[in-house]
Amino acid sequence: MPTSTTKTKTESLDNLLPKGNSDKKFMILGQEIKMGESAIIEMEVAKLHTQNSLSIPIIVERSATDGPVLLLLGGVHGDEINGVAIVRDIIRKNYNKPTRGTIICIPVFNVFGYLNQRREFPDGRDLNRVFPGAPKGSLASQFAYQFTEEIAPLVDYVLDFHTGASDRFNSPHVRCDLTQTEALELAKIFGAPLIVHSINIAKSIRETLNKMGKTILLFEGGKSLQLDQSVVNCGVEGTLNVMRYLQMHEGELNLEEQPFIIKDSKWLRAPHSGIFEPLAKNGSRVQHKTIIGRISDPYGEFEKKISAPFDCYIFGLNTAPIVYKGDALFHVSVEEK
Ligand SMILES: [Zn+2]
Numbered sequence: 383m384p385t386s387t388t389k390t391k392t393e394s395l396d397n398l399l400p401k402g403n404s405d406k407k408f409m410i411l412g413q414e415i416k417m418g419e420s421a422i423i424e425m426e427v428a429k430l431h432t433q434n435s436l437s438i439p440i441i442v443e444r445s446a447t448d449g450p451v452l453l454l455l456g457g458v459h460g461d462e463i464n465g466v467a468i469v470r471d472i473i474r475k476n477y478n479k480p481t482r483g484t485i486i487c488i489p490v491f492n493v494f495g496y497l498n499q500r501r502e503f504p505d506g507r508d509l510n511r512v513f514p515g516a517p518k519g520s521l522a523s524q525f526a527y528q529f530t531e532e533i534a535p536l537v538d539y540v541l542d543f544h545t546g547a548s549d550r551f552n553s554p555h556v557r558c559d560l561t562q563t564e565a566l567e568l569a570k571i572f573g574a575p576l577i578v579h580s581i582n583i584a585k586s587i588r589e590t591l592n593k594m595g596k597t598i599l600l601f602e603g604g605k606s607l608q609l610d611q612s613v614v615n616c617g618v619e620g621t622l623n624v625m626r627y628l629q630m631h632e633g634e635l636n637l638e639e640q641p642f643i644i645k646d647s648k649w650l651r652a653p654h655s656g657i658f659e660p661l662a663k664n665g666s667r668v669q670h671k672t673i674i675g676r677i678s679d680p681y682g683e684f685e686k687k688i689s690a691p692f693d694c695y696i697f698g699l700n701t702a703p704i705v706y707k708g709d710a711l712f713h714v715s716v717e718e719k
Pocket of ligand 1: 458459462543544545
């Protein structure tokens with residue numbers, strides 16, 4: 383149930399929310415979409431060497447009532463399937479039809495990576511490190527440029543859905559720069575169990591959108607090339623909360639408990655090489671000296687226990703069964719004493 387403080391805040395923020403741009407034409411990639419209309423627009427990604435064109439659908443739903451523009455992005459990294467599934471579920475359940483404003487869904491942003499089940503574009507570049515892009519840059523850079531020029535100026539808020547890399551399972555959390563008050567407020571409204579401070583990475587989509595004055599949250603949950611329904615549900619529920627807060631969707635905010643804010647974090651690394659067994663639950667809070675994992679050899683000769691060096695949350699976990707000394711095992715919060 384929502385807390386009364388949250389409700390009051392929502393009401394008092396009414397005047398601060400973007401009121402939309404009903405007086406201006408809403409043009410996306412050369413096509414006008416009027417209030418109350420929906421459209422699926424194809425955005426060209428590349429001309430292939432087979433002479434075929436490759437494009438991605440951009441699903442636009444405009445309410446008859448003016449309001450903010452929210453963009454939902456999945457698959458910026460092509461192998462991060464949970465994010466694609468979150469945007470898909472939102473479309474499947476018709477949550478992308480707003481009661482005011484406009485919702486733009488791009489479920490598979492990096493379609494090349496998605497087809498190849500890889501993080502990168504075919505030119506080997508991480509799409510999330512080439513923004514804002516350039517008209518004569520690399521393939522990924524040209525695509526980024528098209529987005530920055532044609533789509534980004536239209537939006538007010540962006541939710542960008544990610545997962546950990548292979549063998550790095552992220553417990554569901556929202557990442558934002560805690561010094562940005564509106565992003566932090568939105569992160570609290572999203573309602574994932576944890577909020578993790580993260581500054582903008584150079585040339586990321588988040589950096590570009592921030593420079594343009596847009597509010598963007600990163601959601602992280604699960605790991606690449608794996609579908610996790612509880613992570614997907616967390617992403618969908620959080621998105622609905624954001625939509626309700628922006629008054630784009632009916633219903634009360636679903637906030638069970640206040641998210642814990644992680645201001646600083648570090649990876650605990652393997653003290654030995656061997657077979658790794660985590661013994662603490664990802665997403666849980668552990669006390670100083672709790673045994674959180676063990677490493678053993680294949681011959682039954684040694685077993686080394688790993689204990690928590692301080693009280694912390696574990697929010698990222700290495701799921702590889704075999705590790706080398708120095709490998710990152712547990713991503714944990716570092717808290718002030
Ligand atoms: Zn990612």
